[in-house]
Amino acid sequence: MKKWSVILILIFFVSVTFAQIDKNSWPIFRGSSDLSGRANWEIASNPKLLWSVKTNSRTVSSPVVSNEMVYFGNNAGDIYAINFKGEIVWKYSIESGIEAAPILLDHLVVYGALDGVLRAIDSSNGQLIWEYKTENQISGSANIWEANGKKYLIVGSYDFNLHCVDPSNGKLVWKIETENFINGTPAIFHHKIVFGGCDGFLRVADAQSGKELNKSDLGVYLAGSPALASNKAFVGDYEGNFFGINLNTMEIEWKSEPQSDQSALLATPAIDKCKVVVGSEDKNLYCYNLNTGVVEWKFQTNGRIDGSAVISNDKVLFGSRDGSIYLLNLDNGEQIWSFDAGKAISSSPALVKNKFFVLTEDGRLLAFGY
Numbered sequence: 001m002k003k004w005s006v007i008l009i010l011i012f013f014v015s016v017t018f019a020q021i022d023k024n025s026w027p028i029f030r031g032s033s034d035l036s037g038r039a040n041w042e043i044a045s046n047p048k049l050l051w052s053v054k055t056n057s058r059t060v061s062s063p064v065v066s067n068e069m070v071y072f073g074n075n076a077g078d079i080y081a082i083n084f085k086g087e088i089v090w091k092y093s094i095e096s097g098i099e100a101a102p103i104l105l106d107h108l109v110v111y112g113a114l115d116g117v118l119r120a121i122d123s124s125n126g127q128l129i130w131e132y133k134t135e136n137q138i139s140g141s142a143n144i145w146e147a148n149g150k151k152y153l154i155v156g157s158y159d160f161n162l163h164c165v166d167p168s169n170g171k172l173v174w175k176i177e178t179e180n181f182i183n184g185t186p187a188i189f190h191h192k193i194v195f196g197g198c199d200g201f202l203r204v205a206d207a208q209s210g211k212e213l214n215k216s217d218l219g220v221y222l223a224g225s226p227a228l229a230s231n232k233a234f235v236g237d238y239e240g241n242f243f244g245i246n247l248n249t250m251e252i253e254w255k256s257e258p259q260s261d262q263s264a265l266l267a268t269p270a271i272d273k274c275k276v277v278v279g280s281e282d283k284n285l286y287c288y289n290l291n292t293g294v295v296e297w298k299f300q301t302n303g304r305i306d307g308s309a310v311i312s313n314d315k316v317l318f319g320s321r322d323g324s325i326y327l328l329n330l331d332n333g334e335q336i337w338s339f340d341a342g343k344a345i346s347s348s349p350a351l352v353k354n355k356f357f358v359l360t361e362d363g364r365l366l367a368f369g370y
Helices: 002-018
Strands: 048-054 064-066 069-073 078-083 088-093 103-105 108-112 117-122 128-133 143-147 150-156 161-166 171-177 187-189 192-196 201-206 212-217 227-229 232-236 242-246 252-256 270-272 275-279 284-289 295-300 310-312 315-319 324-329 335-340 350-352 355-359 364-369
Touching (some): 064 103, 069 364, 078 108, 103 143, 187 227, 227 270, 232 275, 242 275, 242 284, 284 315
Antiparallel strands (some): 064 069, 069 078, 103 108, 108 117, 143 150, 150 161, 161 171, 242 252, 275 284, 284 295, 310 315, 315 324, 324 335, 350 355, 355 364
């Protein structure tokens, strides 16, 4: 009995620590595998623009960060590596647009593209390592699952399948077929993969076997990605409904009705302190109570909010298609700071200690310090 207790504790410890974020890196879309968009350090109330870098194409990708390097893609098919001085270190180009954020895994930069190919390139020099081909476009980021010292990439495709790929060689491990496009990023925690798609189902799969465990029919297609916390999944749909779902039973614990006529929820929620924050096509950022789904506050911008917010301690950071970056008080939604970037923002910020990075749709990477 004592031996099994120790094993269970170790499994739990590995699962929990994998979801934590290193203060010096943001290696994955939303910062961690549960997609909660949460950091545990302070953002100053008056950040300063350090530098900006202009690339050659529109982008809706989000940046990722590791070892004082920032990586992101654009619609022209370029992946950039930019150092903390704002210098372009390398660029790797393909003939297909890149909408999703890359994921950083050991020495690899891995990303999917609209040509349906998942690629791994060397983070130090931008050289191609391997390619894995799906049968349709990849619009969402890959996620990472780790067990017994091995790591696996999980990515959805418009070919109706969720794919598990071995990052050491780019080979298929397993795949799960659904009934429509998978266009978001799968969330992962406690060896469970949680993902939605255009078939209107939120599904849970076993990461080890690739077997579907359960699903919940939400009725409307899910354009965004779920975020996980407290053994619940939080996700919005294209009609503006927002759900809190029990991952053990896949029952809907609460559902918040659309807040307006044009309130599609395309962003991934951010979660902390019993609050769930998500942007809407109706130009508002909403804060829901994690346990009840009641809207605690909302903050109106002058443009749609397609990108995902991040939370750091008591502050919320996000961009809007009105061209501004906002910093709000998490408790009451009051504005603390804003910055006029001049062009629409559809990406999610990448946050590390003392810095954060935001992409504008015209292809500029903005670096802020504090």
